Amino acid sequence: MSNLSNAYVPPQLKAEILSDALPYIQKFHGKTIVVKYGGNAMTDEKLQRAFARDVVLLKLVGMNPVIVHGGGPQIGKALKKVGKESEFIQGMRVTDAETMEVVEWVLCGQVQGDLVTLINSFGGQAVGLNGKDGCLIKAKRLRLRDYQNPDKFYDVGQVGEIESINPAVVKALQDDAFIPVISPVGLGEDELAYNINADVVAGKMAEVLKAEKLVMLTNTPGVLDKEGNLITGLTSKEIDALFEDGTISGGMYPKISSALEAAKNGVKAVHIIDGRVDHCLLLEILTPEGVGTMIKSE
Ligand SMILES: Nc1ncnc2c1ncn2[C@@H]1O[C@H](COP(=O)(O)OP(=O)(O)O)[C@@H](O)[C@H]1O
Ligand SMILES: CC(=O)N[C@@H](CCC(=O)OP(=O)(O)O)C(=O)O
Secondary structure, X not given: OOOHHHOOOOHHHHHHHXXXXXXXXXXXXXXXXXXXXXXXXXXXXXXXXXXXXXXXXXXXXXXXXXXXXOOHHHHHHHHHHOOOOOOEXXXXXXXXXXXHHHHHHHHHHHHHHHHHXXXXXXXXXXXXXXXXXXXXXXXXXXXXXXXXXXXXXXXXXXXXXXXXXXXXXXXXXXXXXXXXXXXXXXXXXXXXXXXOOHHXXXXXXXXXXXXXXXXXXXXXXXXXXXXXXXEXXXXXXXXXXXXXXXXXXXXXXXXXXXXXXXHHOOOOEEEEEEOOOOOHHHHHHHOOOOOOEEEXXX
């Protein structure tokens, strides 16, 4: 992948490739595109730079990218430093009060700060937000239902589910030249901060903003079947079958569930794509090439 960017491309071909993007730029002009930038997709510096450039480019050609970032592996590292192991149930981090302090520090501080700085270094105007800002995300304590046994619930501590989203602050920013960069932390009525899975925030944000597209960047080619082959498209029924036969596990649970909810609730195109591919965002949005898995509402 990295060698490709050094390969010789005749100037005429470059111009044609740029020109081929025109219908996509027209189609998505003025439209909101929510991008979930997973912590697993942001581990390589070169890829991070390509991502930030792509976001700036999308904004400058008239689209409204809204970024929801994760940071699971980065939280895991910070917790290790203070001697705490990470525990997950169905893709949700079990979060006690001490863990929550680290989560907020890593997500709303380090990860968001680095991303905002990087986007702005390429000429964008990114603004960092978390759920507390402008009353963006109201959360309440999650009762996590067992995927296989609906009568069973898990207590995962200070983990939130979304009660409501007030998108006013995001709309105000995106109607201007700004690129919102949102950390998945919500505020409860009890004034506690809640740790919310970033896929859940991205899916709901896309719904509430009536986004044209939701693109989730992760560290696999997309959703894989039992043999490890990429599944390019998935319907609701097919997803149920994958849950039942155990093909989906860990972080893919909240990702697929949130993607499906968004597709069912009006987001026209929902994709889970490989964030390890250089310029995957441009490939997904500005070319006819299908990358990753498209989640369909039915
Ligand atoms: N069927 C599946 N296809 C692809 N990935 C899967 C599947 N089931 C579980 N996974 C796991 O889900 C992970 C992606 O979710 P997660 O670790 O939460 O990433 P992110 O930080 O991008 O949200 C993959 O790295 C993989 O280990
Ligand atoms: C409740 C819960 O699990 N919250 C996540 C929030 C970050 C996240 O979702 O990051 P990724 O997108 O990189 O996985 C966590 O603590 O890891």
